[in-house]
Amino acid sequence: MTGPNFETFLSAYKKLQEAGKNFVAVTMVKQIGSAPQDVGAKALVSLDGLEFGTVGGGKVEAAAIKEAQRMIREDHKNHFVDWNLQKDIGMTCGGVVSFFFELHKSQNPFHIAVFGAGHISQEFVRMLLFLDCHVTCFDQREEWISRLPQSTKLKTVVTDKLSEEVAKLPENSYVTLMTMGHSSDLPVLVEVMKNRSRFSYVGNVGSDQKRRRLESDLLAAGISENLLKEFYCPMGDSFGGNNPAEISFSIVAQILKTRDAILNSKN
Numbered sequence: 001m002t003g004p005n006f007e008t009f010l011s012a013y014k015k016l017q018e019a020g021k022n023f024v025a026v027t028m029v030k031q032i033g034s035a036p037q038d039v040g041a042k043a044l045v046s047l048d049g050l051e052f053g054t055v056g057g058g059k060v061e062a063a064a065i066k067e068a069q070r071m072i073r074e075d076h077k078n079h080f081v082d083w084n085l086q087k088d089i090g091m092t093c094g095g096v097v098s099f100f101f102e103l104h105k106s107q108n109p110f111h112i113a114v115f116g117a118g119h120i121s122q123e124f125v126r127m128l129l130f131l132d133c134h135v136t137c138f139d140q141r142e143e144w145i146s147r148l149p150q151s152t153k154l155k156t157v158v159t160d161k162l163s164e165e166v167a168k169l170p171e172n173s174y175v176t177l178m179t180m181g182h183s184s185d186l187p188v189l190v191e192v193m194k195n196r197s198r199f200s201y202v203g204n205v206g207s208d209q210k211r212r213r214l215e216s217d218l219l220a221a222g223i224s225e226n227l228l229k230e231f232y233c234p235m236g237d238s239f240g241g242n243n244p245a246e247i248s249f250s251i252v253a254q255i256l257k258t259r260d261a262i263l264n265s266k267n
Contacts, residue, residue, distance in 0.1 A: 012044055012052035017104070018152050020111060020134030021046045022170055024068035025102045028055050033095035035085065036060055047072055047168040055099065059089045064099060071103055075171070078102045110134070110259065111170045115162055115188050116179035117144040120205060124178070124248040129153050131252075138165050139179070166191040174201040174255050176235065182213065189214065189231070190221045196230050201258045203235035203251065210234075 016023045023046040031039050036056030043053040043061070045068035055064050060083070067081060082098045085091040110133040114121055117139035128135050129151050136155045139145050145156045159165060162179065166188060169175065175192050177185045185204055192202055204214060211233040218228060236250030237257070 009042060009053065016044060016046065016051060019155060020106045020153070022072045022103070022105050023051060024071055025104060026055055026064050026068055027100045027102070028097055029080070029100050030098035031095065034093035035095040035097050036093070045069065047170070059091050060085060060097065063089055068101055071101055076103065106134070106170065109170070109172055110174075111136070111172070112174045112176065112255065113169050114138070115175070115177045117141065117148060118178065118180065120178050120244045120247055122147060123244040124176070124251060125149070125154065127248050127252050138162055163187040163191045166195065169199070171198055172200045174258070175199050176203050176251065178205040182210065186214065186217055190218065190223065193218060193223045193227055193231065196227055200262055201255055202230065203232035203254070205235050205247070206233045208234065
C-alpha cells in the first residue's frame with residue numbers, strides 16, 4: 001500500500017475494532033491524470049474524523065471523509081465513487097480518481113455515552129467497564145476527565161460544546177446525562193430528543209421536579225409532546241440510596257434491563 005506500511009495499517013484497524021467504533025476503510029483504486037495520491041493510498045475514517053492514513057489531503061480528503069461518515073450514519077453498502085477532481089471536488093488539477101468505501105461495523109454495538117464526568121459519573125463509568133461494552137465520556141473539565149480510569153473500553157472527550165457531540169454518537173447508543181446542572185444538560189438533551197429514534201436509551205439524572213422543568217423546556221425548544229415520555233428522569237431503577245455508587249448501580253440495572261428487552265424483542 002502507499003504511505004504507512006501494511007502492519008501499521010492493520011494495527012490502526014485493530015485499535016478501531018477494539019474501541020468499538022464503526023469506521024470506513026477508504027482506498028484509492030484508480031487514478032487518471034494528476035492526483036494528490038497514488039493508487040493504493042488508504043485512510044480509516046470514523047464519525048470522529050480521519051483516524052489513520054491519507055488519501056490525498058485537502059479537498060479530496062475532506063470529500064472522502066464526508067462520504068465515509070455519511071456511509072456510517074446511513075449504514076450504506078460498500079461502494080465505489082469516481083470523482084473528477086476539477087468538476088466534482090473543485091481542485092485545480094484535472095485528474096480523475098476512484099475510491100472504494102468499505103464499512104466496518106463494531107463487533108460490540110453496546111455503546112454507552114456519558115455526558116458529564118462528575119461524582120456520579122466517576123462511579124458509573126467504573127461500573128460500566130466491568131461489562132462487555134464501550135463507553136464515551138464527555139465533559140468540559142479536564143480535571144474531572146483525568147480522574148477516570150484508563151481502559152481500551154473507554155474514550156474520553158474534553159469539549160465546551162457537548163451538544164455537538166450528539167451527532168457523532170453511534171446508532172443505538174445508550175445516552176446518559178449527568179453534567180454540572182440543568183443549563184448544561186438541556187442543550188444536550190434537546191439534540192438527543194431531536195434524534196430520539198437513533199438511540200436505544202436516554203436518561204437524565206435528576207428529580208421529579210427536574211423532569212417537569214426539562215419537559216417544559218423541551219416543549220419550548222420544539223420537541224413534540226409525544227416524545228416527552230421517551231426519556232428517563234429520574235434515571236435508574238427505584239432502589240438504593242442517594243450516594244453516587246448506589247445511584248450508579250440503579251442506572252446500570254435500568255440500562256441492562258432495557259438492553260435485554262431490546263435483544264429479546266429481536267429473537
